[in-house]
Structures are given as structure tokens and as C-alpha cells.
Amino acid sequence: MHDAILNPGTTLNLGVLAHIDAGKTSLTERLLLDNGAISELGSVDAGSTQTDTGEIERERGITIRSAVAPFAVRGGDGPQINLVDTPGHPDFIAEVERALSVLDGAVLVLSAVEGVQAQTRVLLRSLRRLRLPTLLFVNKIDRTGARSDSLLADIRARLTPDILALSAVRDAGTAAARTAVRTLEQPEFRMAAAEALAEHDDALLARLVAGELPPADDVRARLTRQCGAGLLHPVFFGSALTGEGIAALTDGITTLLRPQRTTPEAPAAAPRGTVFAVERTGAGEKVAYLRLFSGEVRERQRITYWQREPGGKQTEFSGRITGLDVVTAPVVSVPGVPGAPRAHGAAGGKPGRRLTAGSIGRVRGLPGIRVGDRVGAPGDRPEQYHFSPPSLETVVRAGGPGQEARLHAALLALADEDPLIRTRAAGGGATSVLLYGAVQQEVLAARLERDFGLEVVFEPVRPVYFERPAGRGEAVTEIDPHGANDFLATVGLRVEPAPRGAGVIFARETEWGVLPRAFHRAIEESALRTLQQGLYGWEVTDCTVTLTRTGYVAPLTVAAHFRQLTPLVLMRALKRAGSRVFEPCQTLEAEIPGDALNAVVGCLVPLGAEITGSTEAGPSWLVTAELPVRRVQEFQRALPGLTRGEGAVWSRPGQDRPVRGPVPNRPRTDGNPLNREEYMRFLADRSLADRSLADRGLDD
Structure with a gap:
């Protein structure tokens, strides 16, 4: 129904996203097969797919890491499509996060049986926030229980009203299910398409009100523009296993999507x-x-x-x-x-x-x-994450003696692939990592065993909290000729709150030329590292640290003096400023039977939830609430019993809030610069250990 936009030689980077088990990997296989990139259809169950290449992925039948699978449309006559297959399990949402940054467009896969699922809603919200052109593909139309018209109504009500079905289904839910392409040459469909487009096009709305039905080419051009702007989402039906409807989807990819993020001056521009x-x-x-x-x-x-x-x-x-x-x-x-x-x-x-x-x-x-x-050039602003960061922390210990260094090195290597796991020393040779959930922990353990030959033990997971400065505090330590200061350095620091989402900002009131550059670098690096553990042991964020005073004794002062003194001064300043501990929350949407409203609300409130709304929708109620991440699983486990199994809940990242009740503490692993005597013993013990290693020739 469209004239081709993408020509041979054009490259489109396309993401395939879905809730787990909706069939996105099977769809990837079908697109590769139908366009000549592979000779036979791989199977998720058999572990023979092109994109799930890891042993763990093949065994579990789930995608863990993003993979790129290229094909040329129509075996070489059309453009090249780089399919980026992303995980569907929520524990691996970080992989999806990274893929979004490099895509030109996306196909969001839904199951015709299960319909709109929790992860489906999270993904489309993020895609719409980015205004990333997105097609919807309803898979499994041949499965028992598959729906078409009622599913479109669910999509409009629970996902987005901005959709336009470009194909119809006959005999849904049977092996004979077939799709039919809807064309703009059909006046009835052209009117339906124009009405959908008019939601974001006042000029078109005026023409429709005046009784004018625009020609097919005009509607087609508007459809392409709105899809490209991420305002309208065309819907295609089909089956990845049988290939039904795949040709229409491929046509939609090549006519409705186009590269949008490439600067035309290449290759003259800097990379x-x-x-x-x-x-x-x-x-x-x-x-x-x-x-x-x-x-x-x-x-x-x-x-x-x-x-x-x-x-x-x-x-x-x-x-x-x-x-x-x-x-x-x-x-x-x-x-x-x-x-x-x-x-x-x-x-x-x-x-x-x-x-x-x-x-x-x-x-x-x-x-x-x-x-x-x-x-190339650095970004001019912090990364904008569209999903919540990991909210769970666990400590990993080596299963055998003498393997602590190997374990730490292995986790650092895995952190190169997934920086959000954020490794840090946890004392006693253990390492702390951040996680999204139990499945990610199981995969991490399997990778450590298979890739690095390490058996590990995980401590019970705990929620991740963080701290923000409550006010402003300053501290300074001067060089003391009488020896009261153990370091040949002067450091003065000020700590104060920064805007939400700013992270840690390091500023200077001293001039660069007052200190050698290496000393400036030592102070800043030490300050950023120190703030990974605040007054209560949690990472400090959204604060500004300002260097207010410096001094040194040439040629006796070395960078280590500044590196070791900075934590003492910074924590003293933070203690004077004070800090508050915050915890992450999730925004919940629970769809429940009408007679279960009191029971559900009665469950949420004791869990610390803030009820933000309750809306009656026919025989059901939609309850929205903000709930601490640490209590979400409790509510999810309780919901089936409260609603006779009829309730459904979706969640997305919510606002953080101050911890209510006793403030949780996390054990320190930095020598505790809040206590000078304890910290100095820590430095002395570490110095002795370093010298011992050097004497034995093990310092490398």
C-alpha cells in the first residue's frame, strides 16, 4: 500500500522488543529466513536461533544479551536491516536501555493470546518518550485463544489509543488464521485512517469536519510522517512460526521507518x-x-x-x-x-x-x-535513563579459598558488558553487585562458572538505598608543622545539595595553577570514590562538592597525601551538612474486580504504599499507587488471593522518597573516614599489606 522509501544501500537499525514469550526471537528468525539471511528457521525451544548464541540463552530459551542480525530486504534488492534482538525478561531491562540509544525504529511484539502485558506497557512508554518510530506486531494469531478486534480495543485502552491496524485477521485462534492487508484505496479504511491521523493533525481534522475525504496519497504521506515522529503506531497481525503476515510487516518496515540519526555531512564530520x-x-x-x-x-x-x-x-x-x-x-x-x-x-x-x-x-x-x-566528543549532559536502575544489591563470595582476586577480576570483566551491576569491594574478599532480580543472579552465577571457572555464593539480596545532603557543610585540614596533620597537604571542601538527577558535581574555587594537575586529579577522584559510601554507608548523589582550599610542601608532598586526606575532610563536611536516606519506589497500576477494592487497598497501605488514584472502569477498578521497591513482590504475591486470581498489576519506575522509620545502615568498606583513628589504622594496615606483597614480588 506504500511506495518504497528505503532504497538499496540504505541501512536501518531496527529494535525488536517484547514482553517475555511474546515471540520476538521467533519473529527475528522469520524475518531473516524470509529475506534469505538464513536457510532454515531456528527454534527457541531447540536452542538453534541465530541471535541467542550463548549456551545459557539456548538452555533457558530466553534472550539475555542484545544481538545484531542483519539481512537485506528481498534477498538483496532492498535496504539492509540490522535487527537488534533485545531481552524480554525484566531482569535484563538494562540491555534494552542500551539498545534504544542506537535504534532508528522499533517493532514491539505482542501475543494475540496474552495481549498487553506488564513489560509491553513499560517498553512502549519508553519508546514514545523517545519519539522512536514504532510498529506493533501482534504475533501468534494461529494459537488457541488468539484475538483480533477485542485485542485492538485492549491496546487502545491499556497501551495507547494512537494505533492504526493495517491488516485484518480471519479465523483467529485456528491453524487456518490468515491476514488481509487493508489499503488506503478502500474509502472506508481511508476514512478510518484519516480519523486516527486527525488526532495529531488539526488541518486534517478541519478537512474531515468539512466533509472532505483526502486522497489516498495525501493520507499515505501523513501516515508516514506521523509514524516517523512516533505519534501513531501502525499495527500488523501475523504468525512468526507460519510466516503469515510477515510480508506486510516487512513492507511496513521499509516504507514507514527510515534512518533518522545519521548526519548527512559524513564522512567529512568527526566520528x-x-x-x-x-x-x-x-x-x-x-x-x-x-x-x-x-x-x-x-x-x-x-x-x-x-x-x-x-x-x-x-x-x-x-x-x-x-x-x-x-x-x-x-x-x-x-x-x-x-x-x-x-x-x-x-x-x-x-x-x-x-x-x-x-x-x-x-x-x-x-x-x-x-x-x-x-x-568522539563527550556528551554535554548526563545519560537519560528510561528505566529504573537496579534496586537490589547482593554480595558475591568465592566458593573456594584463594579465589577472591579472580572473582573480583571476573566481575569487573562482566561489568564491562553491563555497567549497571556496579561492582564494589565488600570486605573479606567479597564483591558487591547490583541486580534487577533472581533470574539475573542465576545467569550471573552460571556465567562465572562457565566463563571463568568460579563457583560462587550469593548472600541474600537487599534493597538499594541512597543518600542526599540535607544541607550545607564545610571542613578543612591545614598542613600542620607540628605534626598534628599526618599528611603533607591542605584540603578544604564544601558539600551542598544539587538538583535532583544531577549526580555528583565537583567544582573548584581554587585556581588550577595552585596545585600540580596530578594533585587536583587525586582530590577529585578520591572525593567521587568516597561518596560511594555516605554517612549511613549508602551512595551519595545529587550533591555538589567544591574544593575551597589547597596547599602542599614541595618537593615532599605526593598525590597519595591528597588521595588519603580527602576522605577525612569530605566526610567531616558531609556530617556537618547531614544526609537523608532515600529509597526507590515503583508506580503500580492494579486492575481488580469491583468487590476486591477494599481488600487490595487494605493490603497496600500497611506495605507503605501511597494510593494515588482509584478509577471505576465498568465492573473493574484501576488502582494506582506508589510502593517502595522492596515491598512490590509482597504485593504481587498477595494479589491473586485478594482477587480470586482475576487481578493484574503493572509497574514502572516511580519517584524515590525518604525512608520512613529506622534508617538502614550498610557496613562500610572504606576504612571509615568518619572515625579518624579507625581510618588511620586502616591506612596503616593497607600499607603493611602492600609492602608485604612487594617483598614477595606479588605487587603486580
Whole structure:
């Protein structure tokens, strides 16, 4: 029903997203098969899919890490589509977060049987917030219980009213289910399409009110514009297993979506791109997946990339690309005839000397690069995350003696692939990591065993809290010629609140030239590290730390004096400012039978929930509430019993709030700079340990 927009030579980076088990990996397989990229359809149950290449993914039948699978539409006659298959399980939402930053468009998959599910709502809200062009694909129309018209009504009521079904279904819920494409040449459908478009088009609305039905080409152009702006979401029906409706979806991808994030001045522009995935080869070499937005990069080229630390500080690195594989669709010798599977895996590609804007490449030779790093100039503002960060913390201990160092190194390596797990030393050779849930913990344990040969023990998970300064506080320690100050350095610091979401801002009232640059760097790095444990042991955020005074004794002072003194001064300033402990919350939406309202509200209130609304919807009620993350699972377990199994609940990131009741403390692992004597003993013990290692030749 559309004239093609994407031409051969064009590359579109397309995300496939869904609630778990809606069939997105099966859809990816079908698109690859129908366009000649693979010779047979892989099976999730059999573990033979192209994108779930890891042993754990194949065993569990779920996607854990994002994978890129390229194909050329119609076997080479059309544009190249880089399919980015993302996890559906909520425990791996961070993978979806990273994929969103590199996409041109998305296909959100729903099951025709289960319909709108919790993760479906979270995903579409984020896609709409980004104004990312999104098509909806309703899968499994041939399964018993599949719906079409009633499901469209559910989508409008519970997901978004801004939809337009471009296909219809006959015999839904049977093996004979078939789809029919709806065309704008049909006056009835053209009117329905125009009315949907008029919700965001006042000029079109005026024409409809005047009784004018626009021509098909005019409606088609408006549909393309609104879809491209993320205002309207075309809906397609089909079955990934049988292939029904896939041709219409492919046509929608190539006519309604288009690359939007590539700057036209490439390759003259400076290279700019994002690393959205990291993997390791069998030999342990790090491979980074880079989406380039402008310019170009070549093999053997030295590039600059930036890493953003938890406090918001950006650090510049550089390195030389030793290997570059451009993700490229398989070459099909005869158009329309499926080619052989690629020997090197789902990411596809061939060794290439040049990666151009709009494309994805597998880059080698940058051992320090991490997921989320930016190639080119640094970002001018902090990352905007669209999903909540991990809200659970656990401590990992090695199962055998003498394996603590190996465990810590292994977790650091895994943190390159998923920076949100945020490793930190937890004392006694253990390491703390952040998690989304139990499935992620199980996968982490399996990877540590298979990839690193480590058996580990996890302590019970606990909620993650954080601190914010309650006021303003200052402290200073001067160089003391009489020896009262154990460090040959002067440090003065001020701590005060910063705007919500600002992270940690480090500022200076002293001039750069007063200290050598290495001393400035030592103070800032030490301050950011110290704020990972505030007055109650939780990470401090949304604060400004200002360096107010400095001094040193040349040539006796070294950077270590500033690095070791800064925690004492900073924590003294924070203690004078005070801090409050906050906890993350989830916004819940519970759809319940009318007679269960009192029971559900009576359950939520003792859990610490704030009821934000209750709306009657026919025989049901929709209750919204803000509930601490640590109590969400309790409510989810209780809901079926309160509603005879008829209740449904959805959640999304909510606002944090101050902890009510006793303030939780987390054990310190930094020597406790709140207590000078304890901290000095900690430094002395660490110095003795370092010297012992050096004497035994183990300091490396």
C-alpha cells in the first residue's frame, strides 16, 4: 500500500522488543529466513536461533544479551536491516536501555493470546518518550485463544489509543488464521485512517469536519510522517512460526521507518558513535559493538572515546582500532533464494576497512572500552535513563579459598558488558553487585562458572538505598608543622545539595595553577570514590562538592597525601551538612474486580504504599499507587488471593522518597573516614599489606 522509501544501500537499525514469550526471537528468525539471511528457521525451544548464541540463552530459551542480525530486504534488492534482538525478561531491562540509544525504529511484539502485558506497557512508554518510530506486531494469531478486534480495543485502552491496524485477521485462534492487508484505496479504511491521523493533525481534522475525504496519497504521506515522529503506531497481525503476515510487516518496515540519526555531512564530520554492547572472543579479546552516527572510522585509526563515571564525571581515553568488521547482510547469490548461515554468528559482517555513519561495526583493539562509551566528543549532559536502575544489591563470595582476586577480576570483566551491576569491594574478599532480580543472579552465577571457572555464593539480596545532603557543610585540614596533620597537604571542601538527577558535581574555587594537575586529579577522584559510601554507608548523589582550599610542601608532598586526606575532610563536611536516606519506589497500576477494592487497598497501605488514584472502569477498578521497591513482590504475591486470581498489576519506575522509620545502615568498606583513628589504622594496615606483597614480588 506504500511506495518504497528505503532504497538499496540504505541501512536501518531496527529494535525488536517484547514482553517475555511474546515471540520476538521467533519473529527475528522469520524475518531473516524470509529475506534469505538464513536457510532454515531456528527454534527457541531447540536452542538453534541465530541471535541467542550463548549456551545459557539456548538452555533457558530466553534472550539475555542484545544481538545484531542483519539481512537485506528481498534477498538483496532492498535496504539492509540490522535487527537488534533485545531481552524480554525484566531482569535484563538494562540491555534494552542500551539498545534504544542506537535504534532508528522499533517493532514491539505482542501475543494475540496474552495481549498487553506488564513489560509491553513499560517498553512502549519508553519508546514514545523517545519519539522512536514504532510498529506493533501482534504475533501468534494461529494459537488457541488468539484475538483480533477485542485485542485492538485492549491496546487502545491499556497501551495507547494512537494505533492504526493495517491488516485484518480471519479465523483467529485456528491453524487456518490468515491476514488481509487493508489499503488506503478502500474509502472506508481511508476514512478510518484519516480519523486516527486527525488526532495529531488539526488541518486534517478541519478537512474531515468539512466533509472532505483526502486522497489516498495525501493520507499515505501523513501516515508516514506521523509514524516517523512516533505519534501513531501502525499495527500488523501475523504468525512468526507460519510466516503469515510477515510480508506486510516487512513492507511496513521499509516504507514507514527510515534512518533518522545519521548526519548527512559524513564522512567529512568527526566520528561520533555509541558502544551499545561488548562481548569477548574465545581468546578473551574484547569486541565492542559501535553504532556510528556521523563521520567514519577505519581500521588502524586512533580514536577518542569517553566514559562517564557514576557521579557524572567524563574521562577521555584513546586507542587504535586493530580490527573492524562491518555488520553486513549475507550475500545471496540468487535473489529470493535463502543463503547459507554465516559461520561467524548472528552479528554477521565481513572484515571491513571502513565503518560509515548509520552502520554498526564490531571493533577490536580497545581493551578499556565499556558499554555506554561515546566515540568522539563527550556528551554535554548526563545519560537519560528510561528505566529504573537496579534496586537490589547482593554480595558475591568465592566458593573456594584463594579465589577472591579472580572473582573480583571476573566481575569487573562482566561489568564491562553491563555497567549497571556496579561492582564494589565488600570486605573479606567479597564483591558487591547490583541486580534487577533472581533470574539475573542465576545467569550471573552460571556465567562465572562457565566463563571463568568460579563457583560462587550469593548472600541474600537487599534493597538499594541512597543518600542526599540535607544541607550545607564545610571542613578543612591545614598542613600542620607540628605534626598534628599526618599528611603533607591542605584540603578544604564544601558539600551542598544539587538538583535532583544531577549526580555528583565537583567544582573548584581554587585556581588550577595552585596545585600540580596530578594533585587536583587525586582530590577529585578520591572525593567521587568516597561518596560511594555516605554517612549511613549508602551512595551519595545529587550533591555538589567544591574544593575551597589547597596547599602542599614541595618537593615532599605526593598525590597519595591528597588521595588519603580527602576522605577525612569530605566526610567531616558531609556530617556537618547531614544526609537523608532515600529509597526507590515503583508506580503500580492494579486492575481488580469491583468487590476486591477494599481488600487490595487494605493490603497496600500497611506495605507503605501511597494510593494515588482509584478509577471505576465498568465492573473493574484501576488502582494506582506508589510502593517502595522492596515491598512490590509482597504485593504481587498477595494479589491473586485478594482477587480470586482475576487481578493484574503493572509497574514502572516511580519517584524515590525518604525512608520512613529506622534508617538502614550498610557496613562500610572504606576504612571509615568518619572515625579518624579507625581510618588511620586502616591506612596503616593497607600499607603493611602492600609492602608485604612487594617483598614477595606479588605487587603486580
